[in-house]
Amino acid sequence: MTTSARVGEQRIEAAVHAPAHGHHPPFLRRYIFSTDHKIIGIQFLVMSLFFLLVGGTLAMVMRWQLGFPGQAMPGGGVLPETMAPGGVVLPEFYNSLVTMHGTFMVFFAIMPLLVGVFGNFLIPLKIGAPDMAFPRINMASFWIAVPAGLIMVAGFFVEGGAAAAGWTSYAPLSASPEHSGVSLGQVFWCVSLIVLGLSSILGSFNYITTVINMRAPGMTWGRLPLTVWSLFITAILVLLAIPILSGAVIMLLFDQTLGTHFFLPGEGGQPLLWQHLFWFFGHPEVYILILPAMGIVSDILANGARKPIFGYKMMVASIIAIAFLGWIVWGHHMFQSGMNPTLGNSFMISTMLIAVPSAIKVFNWLGTLWQGNIRFTVPMLHAIAFVSMFVIGGLSGVFMASTPVDIYIHDTYFIVAHLHYVLFGGSLFAIFAGISYWYPKMFGRLMSHRWGVAHFWLTFVTYNLVFFPMHALGVGGHMRRIYDPTQYEFLQPLQPINEVISIAAFALFTSQLIFAVNFIGSWFRGERAGDNPWEDNSLEWTVSSPAPHGNFATTPVVYRGPYEYSSPLVEQDFLPQTVKLSTDTPPAASPAGD
Amino acid sequence: MGWILPAGASSYAGEIDWLYYLILVITGIAFVVVEAALLWFLFRYRARPGRKARYIHGSMKAEVIWTAVPAIVVVVIGILSSGVWNDIRGRDSVPPDALPIRVVAKQFEWNATYAGPDGQLGTGDDFTTRNQLHVPAGRPVVVMLEAEEVIHSFFIPAFRVKQDAVPGMTTPVWFEATTPGQYELACAELCGLGHYRMRGGVTVHAAPDYERWQTDRGSPTVASTP
Numbered sequence: 001m002t003t004s005a006r007v008g009e010q011r012i013e014a015a016v017h018a019p020a021h022g023h024h025p026p027f028l029r030r031y032i033f034s035t036d037h038k039i040i041g042i043q044f045l046v047m048s049l050f051f052l053l054v055g056g057t058l059a060m061v062m063r064w065q066l067g068f069p070g071q072a073m074p075g076g077g078v079l080p081e082t083m084a085p086g087g088v089v090l091p092e093f094y095n096s097l098v099t100m101h102g103t104f105m106v107f108f109a110i111m112p113l114l115v116g117v118f119g120n121f122l123i124p125l126k127i128g129a130p131d132m133a134f135p136r137i138n139m140a141s142f143w144i145a146v147p148a149g150l151i152m153v154a155g156f157f158v159e160g161g162a163a164a165a166g167w168t169s170y171a172p173l174s175a176s177p178e179h180s181g182v183s184l185g186q187v188f189w190c191v192s193l194i195v196l197g198l199s200s201i202l203g204s205f206n207y208i209t210t211v212i213n214m215r216a217p218g219m220t221w222g223r224l225p226l227t228v229w230s231l232f233i234t235a236i237l238v239l240l241a242i243p244i245l246s247g248a249v250i251m252l253l254f255d256q257t258l259g260t261h262f263f264l265p266g267e268g269g270q271p272l273l274w275q276h277l278f279w280f281f282g283h284p285e286v287y288i289l290i291l292p293a294m295g296i297v298s299d300i301l302a303n304g305a306r307k308p309i310f311g312y313k314m315m316v317a318s319i320i321a322i323a324f325l326g327w328i329v330w331g332h333h334m335f336q337s338g339m340n341p342t343l344g345n346s347f348m349i350s351t352m353l354i355a356v357p358s359a360i361k362v363f364n365w366l367g368t369l370w371q372g373n374i375r376f377t378v379p380m381l382h383a384i385a386f387v388s389m390f391v392i393g394g395l396s397g398v399f400m401a402s403t404p405v406d407i408y409i410h411d412t413y414f415i416v417a418h419l420h421y422v423l424f425g426g427s428l429f430a431i432f433a434g435i436s437y438w439y440p441k442m443f444g445r446l447m448s449h450r451w452g453v454a455h456f457w458l459t460f461v462t463y464n465l466v467f468f469p470m471h472a473l474g475v476g477g478h479m480r481r482i483y484d485p486t487q488y489e490f491l492q493p494l495q496p497i498n499e500v501i502s503i504a505a506f507a508l509f510t511s512q513l514i515f516a517v518n519f520i521g522s523w524f525r526g527e528r529a530g531d532n533p534w535e536d537n538s539l540e541w542t543v544s545s546p547a548p549h550g551n552f553a554t555t556p557v558v559y560r561g562p563y564e565y566s567s568p569l570v571e572q573d574f575l576p577q578t579v580k581l582s583t584d585t586p587p588a589a590s591p592a593g594d
Numbered sequence: 595m596g597w598i599l600p601a602g603a604s605s606y607a608g609e610i611d612w613l614y615y616l617i618l619v620i621t622g623i624a625f626v627v628v629e630a631a632l633l634w635f636l637f638r639y640r641a642r643p644g645r646k647a648r649y650i651h652g653s654m655k656a657e658v659i660w661t662a663v664p665a666i667v668v669v670v671i672g673i674l675s676s677g678v679w680n681d682i683r684g685r686d687s688v689p690p691d692a693l694p695i696r697v698v699a700k701q702f703e704w705n706a707t708y709a710g711p712d713g714q715l716g717t718g719d720d721f722t723t724r725n726q727l728h729v730p731a732g733r734p735v736v737v738m739l740e741a742e743e744v745i746h747s748f749f750i751p752a753f754r755v756k757q758d759a760v761p762g763m764t765t766p767v768w769f770e771a772t773t774p775g776q777y778e779l780a781c782a783e784l785c786g787l788g789h790y791r792m793r794g795g796v797t798v799h800a801a802p803d804y805e806r807w808q809t810d811r812g813s814p815t816v817a818s819t820p
Contacts, residue, residue, distance in 0.1 A: 091787050091788070091789075091790060095784065095787065098784070164786075166784045170783070170784070172761060173744040173745065173784070173785060173786060176743070176744070179701060179743050179786055180744075180787075181786065265761045265762025265763075266761075266762075269762075270762065271745060271761060271762065271763075272760060305639070306647040307648065307650070308649065308651045308652075310651070310652050310653075311653075311657050312652065313652075314652070314657050336756050336757055338763050341679070341684060341685070342685065344679055344683065345676045345679060348675060348679070349669075349672050352669065352671065353665075353668065353669075355664060355668050356661060356664050356668065359660065359661075359664040360661055360664075362628065363656075363660040364657070366628070366632060366635065367653070369636065371639060371647060371648035371650070372635070372647040372648075373639065373641045373642070373645050373646060373647040374636060374639050374641055376641075388632055391624075391625060391629065395625055396621070398617055398671065399614065399621070401675075402617060402675040403675055403679040404613055404675055404682060405610060405613050405675070407682070407754055407755070408610060408614070408751070408756065410756055410782070411747060411749075412782070472596050472597070475596070475598070476600060477780075479749065479780055479781075479782045481784040481789065484791070487790055487793055488780060489778060490600070490751060490752075563651075565649075566648070566649045567649055568649055573646050573647065
């Protein structure tokens with residue numbers, strides 16, 4: 001069987017599941033139990049924005065307690081006695097807030113926003129495929145993620161409250177209810193993550209298969225948009241890393257419920273085993289949470305600068321290098337854990353090295369802007385913010401990579417500042433960029449530019465007011481995850497900083513209302529978008545907005561890479577991948593399967 | 595406030611602080627250069643009608659430079675760091691004459707057991723204090739760190755000491771206090787409900803005072819109190 005025939009077969013199979021043009025399946029199959037990758041992407045979007053709101057709300061309660069310890073929270077009276085009697089947050093509830101904020105943000109907001117939303121919506125459209133390789137498995141992936149989220153939320157409503165051992169769930173605290181005071185909540189946490197892991201695995205091998213097998217004729221690896229490259233590499237990380245988490249969490253669940261002692265030292269278990277397993281998953285996870293953001297930002301920066309991405313090959317190589325090095329740095333989370341100190345040196349060197357591909361990416365983004373013709377659209381503003389904030393998050397990482405400095409700043413607010421500069425300043429700004437950029441292709445309308453700009457500036461300023469001073473708290477020795485910092489004399493002088501951070505956090509949270517109104521309002525009233533509102537070269541902009549069921553009326557043929565902006569060959573400053581110039585010859589065969 | 599570390603009070607605080615400030619300067623320079631270039635490009639190359647961006651796909655020379663420079667810088671930081679790390683935490687870093695103190699962390703208190711006048715742990719003249727750690731100035735101390743039920747972390751900010759206490763393990767961590775006075779001991783690892791108030795005091799005595807304190811404290815009448 002020839003390569004193209006094999007590909008053809010898969011295309012037909014996919015097309016059978018993806019409804020054809022003009023054909024309207026019943027409402028339930030079209031919008032709820034849909035196999036259309038675009039609808040699934042939008043479903044993930046709605047779900048993860050909801051969990052972003054949940055995670056943000058939990059953070060506000062934490063910030064109230066940290067800024068104004070022991071005072072009754074305005075509106076806190078609605079919370080039950082077990083959480084905040086009289087509106088005053090209890091320490092046990094605070095530990096649940098810390099835990100669930102991290103858990104929701106990492107697993108149910110940032111990860112599905114990047115992988116679930118953009119992976120689903122963009123991969124088939126950008127490679128010229130009618131749908132995913134396995135549309136029904138794709139649907140299952142979403143409908144497995146939903147109960148996982150519900151189980152996690154349910155933890156708040158069981159006796160003993162939600163999990164309270166941190167999102168990292170260090171054993172033995174997480175494994176022994178008699179010491180954490182939480183039994184069912186911790187079990188719910190485990191079950192939820194096991195279920196979610198199944199969803200992630202189903203999604204990831206679908207992405208991998210789709211990218212390898214279903215690229216349109218002419219879409220060689222060297223012409224793949226960086227968004228697709230980053231999602232492809234991320235999917236490989238997900239496929240390899242999530243089973244490790246699932247395995248570890250199953251062992252933890254057994255310790256909690258069946259009386260095993262994998263992580264309990266009394267009967268020969270080893271607490272550090274949990275940390276090794278968790279971070280062996282956890283550090284690749286960090287890159288799962290940033291690589292797709294880097295891809296999205298690369299595409300938006302090139303488009304906004306009207307210039308080819310600077311150093312395409314190095315950009316791809318650095319994604320691969322980060323993904324590889326990401327597997328051998330997990331020990332840097334454990335420098336102070338009691339792990340053999342000699343290992344600290346090896347993990348320090350691998351950690352230092354991972355700064356190199358990250359630096360290459362930053363410089364290449366600068367190179368992309370250099371001598372460009374920069375348009376300040378809302379997605380572009382967020383993409384630029386990503387670059388400048390990622391620089392801070394990357395540089396602050398050097399401090400904790402240095403083992404001796406880490407002795408002091410480990411488990412302090414310096415780490416909290418660092419991780420939020422990467423996950424909020426990095427990932428979330430890229431998510432805002434991506435949502436506003438592809439919104440027209442999702443809903444057929446543009447989000448409001450004016451409200452988008454207002455949201456951007458308010459977010460950018462208040463975000464920095466929240467997280468930049470956290471470096472100062474960390475330098476002052478302020479520990480993470482403490483309910484009441486005023487208990488310590490050496491932290492009392494830092495309390496005014498905590499107050500400023502809390503007030504800025506409330507402003508940051510409130511600013512997101514603008515985004516919510518813009519997002520929902522534009523769905524119904526936004527300006528109608530043309531097929532290609534950003535004058536982009538990639539394949540998704542050749543179809544109508546919103547993208548129709550089945551995507552492409554005829555299989556597109558690709559003649560060049562996606563970054564041919566300001567090419568001297570044409571008058572206009574962009575040259576779509578599908579435009580056939582007189583000098584172009586059609587590709588000999590489909591690149592898929594090569 | 596800001597980027598200045600609080601005063602250090604141990605023999606190796608200076609080494610750690612020096613590395614911290616070195617990294618602060620290097621990353622500070624990188625930060626200013628990159629952000630300034632970014633802002634300049636945004637201003638200089640803002641869209642203007644009738645203008646086209648420069649059609650260029652990259653520059654091998656530039657990319658080699660900005661791969662090599664960060665690589666060299668981080669490797670140098672790594673080498674300097676590993677030297678300090680080996681001094682503080684290396685296999686043979688604990689000074690042989692260090693005074694042993696056994697510290698057991700449990701929810702939510704620190705129990706320190708001292709060797710007493712004979713200088714040996716596990717003998718009859720040992721005595722224990724709760725939430726109060728007493729150490730001499732100018733003499734290395736090695737804390738044999740244990741935890742009873744969950745992980746805690748032994749953190750004395752002024753000494754630049756932090757070491758997790760893991761149940762089932764005994765982890766040695768040493769330091770040499772330099773300045774007599776009162777300091778705070780904090781738990782830095784989430785350990786449950788009372789984590790935020792797992793606070794202890796550290797008293798650094800001048801060497802002769804420490805001997806006197808130990809003799810008083812170690813007398814049988816006092817040792818019998820918990």
